[in-house]
Amino acid sequence: MNSRRDFIKTTATGALLLGSQTKLGLAAMLDQNAGHAPGKSKVIVARDATLHGQDGQLDEKRVLALLDRAIAAYTGHDNPITAWKHIVPVGKVIGLKTNGLGGKGICTHLALVQAICERLQQAGVKPGEILVWDRNARDLEVCGLTISTDPNRVRCYGSDVAGFEDEPAAFGKAVNVKLAKILTRECAVVIGLPILKDHGGAGVTFAMKNMYGVVQHPQELHGGGCNPYVADLNCIPAVRQKVRFTIGDAISSVYDGGPGFHPERLWQPNALIVGEDRVAIDHTAWQMIERKRAEAGMPTLEAAGRPPRYIATAADADHKLGVNDPQHINLLEI
């Protein structure tokens, strides 16, 4: 782990590299090859121990402040609006892929979605160019979101409204995958907003597993602990190329019994996990879950028979989605 000062130096270098291109941030990434760039992957884990007040309620203002700290650390720009301008392209539809599968008790926090929408608009993104989406209305509504297709407002709807492609996509063993039209036709860039959870099959669900919400029949991708399906799905070009940034919600989490809501296994890391490398992010998230399980006296996911093997698969030579070797992850915990 680096100090924040050291990290800002390396991040600033990265930002300069991005800035040296003709386009900024994700706008530039859109034109890059899908292959993972060599070098260390940046992952920010930003925490605020007081995110939940003494009454247990989430302090929404602190969520915005935490987001700002995370994005500042990632981009090297302390001004949040400047920072966001270095992340998002102008004049394109930006999707925010939430995760409401676990129901009301364990879903992407509304306060985080609102904070991101606020900063996106301040960075010049028009409300109608922001599309908050998930599998269906139910998964969005449990997050506290309101369905809206009004093109003049921040839009919010699921694949139950927009539908799926008739033509299936495939990579590796993930075959006959019908992708959400929101991903393939509406969004230029997607920012993943997964919520950190233990998963009864896959071990951990976070950045890459969140993409199960973009396919019509995710149940067909659950065999073998979701390995290699999670990695394969993320290699399908539309997923690989458009989902380029993750603002992972680790404000609250379940460390066992997931992906459903099990309040007896609920825990509040009070954190956001931010980065571009979905593999490095998932590796970092996995370690957080393991530490919590150890603290609670629970067996490791390996001992429980469900290690998240798909993370290593995603990093292998056939997938090259990112890095899972801690030596190649530039982790800053702030």
Place this chain on the structure above:
Amino acid sequence: MIFRLKGLKRRPKIWILAAAAVAILAATAGTGCKKHLADPFPPSGTVAGWDKTSETRTFAAKDLWQYIDGDAEQYISAGVVSTSTSDYKYEGQLEAVVDVHTMGDAAGAGKILETNTRDAKPVQLGDAGVAYAQSVIFRKGPYLVRIVAYESTPGTPQALLALAHGLEARL
């Protein structure tokens, strides 16, 4: 059918009447059973303080992923037939969700109950039950019921137990 037969000039043979009676009894029993399975959820007001705040949604085993994708496998491997769910609210504030899993047999319900409940407090509900601060799980015959509250208040455990007893009585 029997009434129409009475109007016929030719009297039906006894065995036909007997077969018809058996068929009607079976059909009636089947209908009654299905009705019982379809809605084990207490309506608003039948358990003090609790209101049923959503329609009941029911998922067959093959569609369970639509409700609990990722969790579905453990229920399927334990022989789930269907899962029904509904939302509830206690005294207008405490929100909860009730899931009623109809398993193939009592053993299937027992298998799920035993999973990850080793640190729970046993409670007298159905054939066996456990409680945490924000949830109650019990089994009765082939049914496995899970009630989960979205927040923890001093009154949550008692309120959940009351609702659980209301469900138990309808199974």
